[in-house]
């Protein structure tokens with residue numbers, strides 16, 4: 001019962017239930033349509049989202065009782081599947097001791113062990129860790145590190161970033177300004193966004209032989225703008241939301257060399273690629289390089305909750321701290337949330353047991369076999385697989401209102417964008433489920 005301000009008791013109304021556990025699927029949908037923003041959603045022509053009852057393993061169970069095989073790992077994050085007992089236990093244990101405490105002037109075991117693990121797992125030389133709340137923030141932190149480093153070195157004019165087209169680095173304003181200028185949001189926010197420098201997207205595919213001409217444009221831009229550029233920022237090996245493109249490790253190797261040659265920092269955004277997704281713990285390992293600054297997020301807690309981190313080398317840390325400010329100028333309220341750090345520790349422990357390597361290799365061959373038949377379809381421009389990432393690129397963008405229910409009808413959760421129908425399943429997916437998933441993709445695509 002509701003108590004009004006005047007202490008009278010309001011009658012319970014059937015139309016306004018307050019406890020979500022008492023809501024039916026229809027009631028959830030109704031409230032959702034009334035009040036709730038979803039990613040890139042409209043209230044004027046809403047695409048009704050499917051109400052979810054629960055998740056477990058690689059299954060998403062809808063309110064209407066249907067079960068879907070998850071192909072998205074909730075946007076690259078749920079690598080161990082949903083509700084993994086080890087992650088649940090870590091959360092339960094931590095919540096009993098301390099769910100959150102401020103990180104200014106205080107520290108705790110979950111944070112320091114997490115930072116130690118990240119240093120151990122990441123490419124050699126990254127020794128300092130800034131823990132933050134989400135991927136976009138970790139990229140903002142990386143950018144601020146690069147700019148503050150330039151300032152502390154007396155390079156005030158180094159106030160730009162150099163990046164490649166088809167990239168994606170987040171939805172906040174600073175990160176948006178480095179996303180692909182065409183499929184990103186540059187046009188709409190042209191007058192607000194800072195102008196950075198864009199080279200062409202890495203033109204050589206993952207297996208393709210690299211030649212120096214492939215990096216000429218980036219090199220030219222670097223030479224031309226050397227005095228203005230604080231850092232090159234890119235996603236190593238796999239460009240995610242900007243186009244799901246896989247490029248040559250030799251290209252990345254050359255980027256590292258050019259950064260050294262022209263004394264510019266390298267920021268590797270591994271928010272999507274980190275923690276095994278491409279077949280290596282970090283995609284930088286394909287090229288055997290260490291960036292100066294590394295962003296991680298998404299799978300950091302195994303998809304359990306939001307957490308991200310920005311790592312940097314001692315050189316960058318020292319450079320920042322010997323500058324005018326004397327400190328790194330950033331500090332989110334929920335920095336290093338102990339609950340999230342504990343779950344991240346548990347997730348990294350699971351990864352460190354090493355099982356993911358066989359799982360990802362297995363998914364890679366399953367995706368190659370399962371998606372292969374799509375190559376012959378006239379709707380399809382390209383089919384590509386790397387690690388636990390499978391992509392069908394179409395000639396035309398998909399019509400989401402038509403296609404989304406078809407996937408659900410097929411018993412799978414696949415969420416395409418634009419011309420890309422892609423999957424990044426949890427590493428724990430079984431062969432049979434993977435075969436179901438790829439078959440559904442080929443089947444839906446063939447009907448387009």
Ligand SMILES: *Cc1c(COP(=O)(O)O)cnc(C)c1O
Nearest residue numbers: 134135136168169170240271272
């Ligand atoms: C998802 C993503 C981000 C942004 O992370 P959020 O947690 O959504 O803010 C940044 N960079 C890359 C490469 C990503 O895939």
